[in-house]
Amino acid sequence: MKPRVAGAVLAAGAGSRMGRPKALLKAGGKSLLSILAGALRDARCEPILLVVAADLERGEVGEIPDARWVVNPDPDRGQISSLRCAMEAARDAAGMLYVLVDQAKIDAGTVEATRAALDGHPAAVACFHGAPGHPLAFRRELFADLFTPQADSGARAVVAGWRARGWLAQVDTDDEGVTRNLNSPAEFERFLASRGLYG
Numbered sequence: 001m002k003p004r005v006a007g008a009v010l011a012a013g014a015g016s017r018m019g020r021p022k023a024l025l026k027a028g029g030k031s032l033l034s035i036l037a038g039a040l041r042d043a044r045c046e047p048i049l050l051v052v053a054a055d056l057e058r059g060e061v062g063e064i065p066d067a068r069w070v071v072n073p074d075p076d077r078g079q080i081s082s083l084r085c086a087m088e089a090a091r092d093a094a095g096m097l098y099v100l101v102d103q104a105k106i107d108a109g110t111v112e113a114t115r116a117a118l119d120g121h122p123a124a125v126a127c128f129h130g131a132p133g134h135p136l137a138f139r140r141e142l143f144a145d146l147f148t149p150q151a152d153s154g155a156r157a158v159v160a161g162w163r164a165r166g167w168l169a170q171v172d173t174d175d176e177g178v179t180r181n182l183n184s185p186a187e188f189e190r191f192l193a194s195r196g197l198y199g
Contacts, residue, residue, distance in 0.1 A: 003094030005115050005137065007045025008086035009036045011101035012053045012075035017183050022101045023052055024060050025182075027192055031061045032104045032182075041066060043111035045097055049089050051082040080146070080154050087143045097137035104191065105177030111135055114171050121169035123162045126178045132170065133179035138162070 011023040011033055018025070025032045033050055040048050048067040052058070053075045070089045072082045083098060090096055097115050099106060110126050114135045117124035123138035136159065145151065151158045162168040182188045 004046045004092075005044075005095040005097055005118060006047055006049060006086070006090035006093035007037075007040030007043065007111070007115075008049040008051055008070075008083070008090070008096060008098040009033055009040070009101055010051050010079060010082040010086070010098055011056075012051050012072040012082045012085075013079075013101075018102075018185060018188065021053070021056060022182070023050075023056055025102075025188060027104060031064075032101050033061055034064050035104050036099055036101065036106070037064050037067045039106060039108040039111050040097070040099070042108040043097075043115050045111070045115060047090065047093070049086050051086050078154065080151055083146060083155065087146065091140075093140065095137060095139040096143070097135050099135045100181065102182040103134055103177055103180070104182065105175075105180050106135070107173075107175045107177060110171075110173050110175040110178060113173065117169040117171050122167040123159070124169040124171055125159070126175070127170050127172045128176050128178040129174070130170075130172060131179050135178075142167075 023033050037048050049070045050067050051070045051072055054071050070085050072085045095118050114124050114126045114137050118137055125132045125136045145158050182191055
């Protein structure tokens with residue numbers, strides 16, 4: 001049996017540009033959280049962690065099977081605070097893979113390929129035609145790097161260090177969802193229209 005790699009959706013942001021928390025957005029009647037949890041499930045991530053703010057109305061999100069809620073008590077400290085909450089909740093896992101809640105375009109195959117890359121590398125990042133994005137995955141022995149002061153303003157500097165040491169596998173894909181975020185109501189409407197969906 002392969003070691004367990006936890007999968008996390010970081011969804012604690014207030015969604016100020018969107019006008020509401022992105023965790024509450026729905027496409028085709030399913031929340032973005034549910035869509036991404038499904039991609040993590042299909043990629044055999046375990047456990048599946050949904051990192052949200054304490055005041056999120058979870059009832060509006062709907063039931064998400066096989067997923068665990070993780071509350072970020074201070075999401076104003078940025079995305080890194082949510083990632084740290086996820087790592088603390090996954091101490092028994094062999095690694096962590098995470099996506100952002102507004103990356104609903106990511107294909108489950110991309111998630112699977114990024115997770116599988118940990119078999120040969122300490123860390124892996126999905127890329128769209130060479131441009132890195134998410135998911136990002138890393139083994140448990142690298143968790144501590146993301147709790148250092150260097151990571152207080154975000155994971156980027158730490159990940160750059162992994163790349164410089166040759167620890168980071170770049171998983172190149174044709175999946176534009178790797179680098180595409182939904183940051184405004186207009187972008188979300190275009191996303192829905194491109195898939196013939198409704199909210």
